[in-house]
Amino acid sequence: xxxxxxxxxxxxxxxxxxxxxxxxxxxxxxxxxxxxxxxxxxxxxxxxxxxxxxxxxxxxxxxxxxxxxxxxxxxxxxxxxxxxxxxxxxxxxxxxxxxxxxxxxxxxxxxxxxxxxxxxxxxxxxxxxxxxxxxxxxxxxxxxxxxxxxxxxxxxxxxxxxxxxxxxxxxxxxxxxxxxxxxxxxxxxxxxxxxxxxxxxxxxxxxxxxxxxxxxxxxxxxxxxxxxxxxxxxxxxxxxxxx
Numbered sequence: 373x374x375x376x377x378x379x380x381x382x383x384x385x386x387x388x389x390x391x392x393x394x395x396x397x398x399x400x401x402x403x404x405x406x407x408x409x410x411x412x413x414x415x416x417x418x419x420x421x422x423x424x425x426x427x428x429x430x431x432x433x434x435x436x437x438x439x440x441x442x443x444x445x446x447x448x449x450x451x452x453x454x455x456x457x458x459x460x461x462x463x464x465x466x467x468x469x470x471x472x473x474x475x476x477x478x479x480x481x482x483x484x485x486x487x488x489x490x491x492x493x494x495x496x497x498x499x500x501x502x503x504x505x506x507x508x509x510x511x512x513x514x515x516x517x518x519x520x521x522x523x524x525x526x527x528x529x530x531x532x533x534x535x536x537x538x539x540x541x542x543x544x545x546x547x548x549x550x551x552x553x554x555x556x557x558x559x560x561x562x563x564x565x566x567x568x569x570x571x572x573x574x575x576x577x578x579x580x581x582x583x584x585x586x587x588x589x590x591x592x593x594x595x596x597x598x599x600x601x602x603x604x605x606x607x608x609x610x611x612x613x614x615x
Contacts, residue, residue, distance in 0.1 A: 427456040427473075433509055434541055434584030437473075437533040459533070468531045472518065475537050475585050478603065479515040480610035488512060489607060492548045496560060503565030506545035509584040511537040514603035521595045528593075535587040538600040547600055554608045 427441045441456040462469050478489035486494065495501040513536055521536050545564045552560035567581045590597050598606070 427452050427459070428580060428583060431580075431582060433580065433582050434511060434586040436586045436588045437535055438588070468529070470525055470531050471533045472521065473533065473535050473537075473585055474513040474518060476510050476512040477515050477518075478512055478607065480607045480614070487515075488547075489551055489604075492551055493555060496548075496552055496562075501548075501562065503563040504543075504545040504548045505567040505581075506543050506564040507569075508543055508567045508581050509541050510544060510547070511535075511539075511541055511584040511586070512547060512600045512603065513537050514598040514600075514606065516606075517596070517598050521590075524594050530593055532589070534589050534593065534595070535585040536590070536595070536597065537585045537587060538603065539587065539597050540599045540601070541584050542600045547604075550601065551604050551607070554604055555611065 428435045428439065441459075459471055462471060476488045478487045492501065492504075517536050521534070524530075525534070545562065549560060549562045552562065587595075587597060589595075
């Protein structure tokens, strides 16, 4: 069994590399995490956060596992397209591969990398939290769900695509406000922003507004998913217990 993970989650830097002339094969090979030989058994590529939402153009989300990936366009950025191609290459070379997609991952403690929730908390306490989009659909992943899913799926040799995300849709503004309220016990001063009210920013990789992932396979595979509100409750409980 091999467990490759995405090579980079730098959406903006990948877009810049494309503008500077990166070729499709370079990024898709790194994204797919392909190795020689592929090896026998279940191969489990694990997505790296917002990237897996970006295989869709964000026009008609949330998207289920059987939703077709979007073609490269003004709505789908280069980064998302290479992720889609990476998944295609993995499935092509190993039809029994299991591909997990996650989105906006967070947990109570992640010392090696600042995750979505910890970024919100840190920026708020520094007084540097920017306006949070209230019109962007997201389905954040509670990271412990990923480990539990793998513990269930690898022994059963499950295959295909599975979305491990909150079964309920939220927005960065709603998530941020709920998180900070639960952490501090008082409603925070959070400014609502809009992703769709202004023109696209020149030179910036497009992001999905009506995106998010929806899992229609989790229950049939015996995988339980944590809603974003439950995830915040768990995070706050763990944070206070460790304080």
